[in-house]
Amino acid sequence: MSRAAATADVQSDGPPTTGRSRPRRSVARRLAVLVLVLLVLCLPPWWTLFAAGAQWPWPVSVLGTAVFAAWLVGFPFLMVAGHRAQRSDRAARIADTSLGVVWVLFTWSVLGGLADLVLGGLDLGGTGRARAVALAVAVVSAVLLGWGHYEAMRVPRVKRLDVRLPRLGAGLDGTRVVLLADTHYGPIDRAGWSARVAEAVNALDPDVVVHAGDIADGTPTERREQSAPLGTVRARLAKVYVTGNHEYGSEAQGWLDRMAELGWEPLHNRHLVVERGGDALVLAGVDDVTAESSGLAGHRANLDGALAGADPDHPVLLVAHQPKYVPQAAAAGIDLQVSGHTHGGQIWPFNFLVRIDQPVVHGLSRHGARTQLYTSRGTGFWGPPFRVFAPSEITVLTLRSEAGAPEQHS
Template sequence: MPARSRKPPYRFLLVVSLILALLHLYVGLRLLPDMPVAAWGKGLGVAWLALSWVLLPTTILSRFVKRQSLADALGWAGSLMMGVFSTLLVLTVLRDVFLGLGALVLPGAVESRSAVWSAAAVPLLTVLISLLGFFNARRRARVVDVDIPLPGLPAALQGFTIAQISDIHVGPTIKHDYLDAIVDAVNDLQADLVAVTGDVVDGSVEHLAPHTAPLARLSARHGTYFVTGNHEYYSGEAAWSEEFQRLGLNVLKNRHVVLEHDGASLVLAGVTDYSAHQFVPEERSDPAAALAGAPTDAGTRVLLAHQPRSAPAAAAAGFDLQLSGHTHGGQFWPWNHFVRLQQPYTAGLHRLGDLWVYTSRGTGYWGPPKRFGAPSEITRLRLVAV
């Protein structure tokens, strides 16, 4: 994330504003003429679209505002509007597809009636989806239980539990109390270890350290372990890794630790984010290096890797289980259908050769405070023998 002392990227903002203007114009021209409301109602629609166009870029501008309270207010305004307009735009496009197909098979009178009711339905559905999405995003993530079947798992590791949290994105709209509730829920699980798989923050240590302080309370028999996500690199990764280490999180950068559990050993490794080398060349993500020197007779080998894209290298290195995040499960419809264009897995448990890959939907959210069709989660993973 750029430092707030730098000047805003005015040329970029201009391009973004022009694109947003065209998108808002499209929505207005396609919906307002068919809306079954009086002229003053359509005028309110024009005013709302104008306000949306003005507020959306504030998510970018907020990064360059020095006064934290104002930066957060701008971040809230832009993020809320981003979520609402995103759904409005998608539903407007789907309405046009519906009307286009209908025009091929329906007579003009029916087509006209369809245009009227569908124009009214789009904003109503937008409001409903946005309200439900806001509630789902702002509530504390629910606990999801997942069993990981591992051949040859030692009896001592049967039932070993890992509590995974990921993609919290402490920043303009997620603060201390939100994270505090997550930590309480994780500690209630009494897991054997806690895994934090990246993207904890969206902002600098200077501005967010008071809000990440609850992480110091995370408690587990074998401790808490953290790997970097891409947003740590946007936000000053070196400073954040130092801060997380100060809070008691064990930062794993292409290295492993051996945990002794009731007479059996478990290798826990972590890699830097898949894109880390783009920010710090010497921190290229390397699952093989993370496992180098690990005991060959370990009961199981677990890798923490922010992005699911690390899976092929993890499988080749000989890991049994990879825990990832990054995708948010798509966060809200319809973007959950597009995650596979960039990542091999969207959410849940998958198999790649001998490797199990679990991808968390995330414990917070990024950008719009909105989750629809992709609920947040605190994951309790249990190792079981097969």
């Protein structure tokens, strides 16, 4: 240890700290934060359902309290077992599903508590009010979880949108770009779902197919069966892919290689040019913004590298996993950026938290004089197998030149 480092470890009222004590303090802080978060998530539903005056028979209250206590104790161990390097898919399924259940219960218990306060202030409901609120929270949560699971597991509906690009040549007017994002092949085996998604994409007869990253939670070997149907996707002009932040926890380079093996063009800070009717469109892609911090050699978001050698007079469609890359895209005069990452919030009201980190949660937006951004809600789901008020999508972006047909939405 250098003298400066040793000096920095000396406390004014005690002996020098050891290098080992710092990690211990860090682990203790993280553990304290985790316990606090879990308590915050558990207390409102426990209070609303079992302790706010509903006066259920004591076996019901004891059983409900025991379930919440067991989740509090067991959840961290399930998360570690399910998401560490040697992951257990069974543990991940239990942890992820239970987290979604608790989040929905937390949300509607808070809303139920507010409703209880309002009813109490109006002197409505009487002695049975607490039980009525508890039952309402339980029923609404159960309905939303059932519906949300169906929404997460179904093949996404197709969302269609015309996007006018003034610099697009007439020869490329009407080009259909099908956008996939956030498939998140993971602990729940969705090989059949993946095959049906590929069939749905092919039925759209696309010119270009884009996968905007977060392809899986797991390595290419672990998710080989689920990713295999991507090899059946067809496109007239190109199929392109960029990494998302989740690839950087599960062999990002391996996923680039796997997608190349399946017939896709990995846009690893590079571009390609597609042409039709004598006009050209640059398809460029950058690594996710988390790539550089991953420590993986040669991986970082490098827009200059992606555009190197591209004709500046040609319009550019940029694929970048996170919407928050759009300031760099706007500064470079990109015509259209397509992104995913947000999942549209996935489980309401998480969309409000996503908005803190991202400039857009979903849809088409304009940034600067030229640049437009389309943010997909995503094709799959991450973690909890639920989508509540944030439906998944397969997006068809029909590119229109200045003289093209009027914009249409569906």
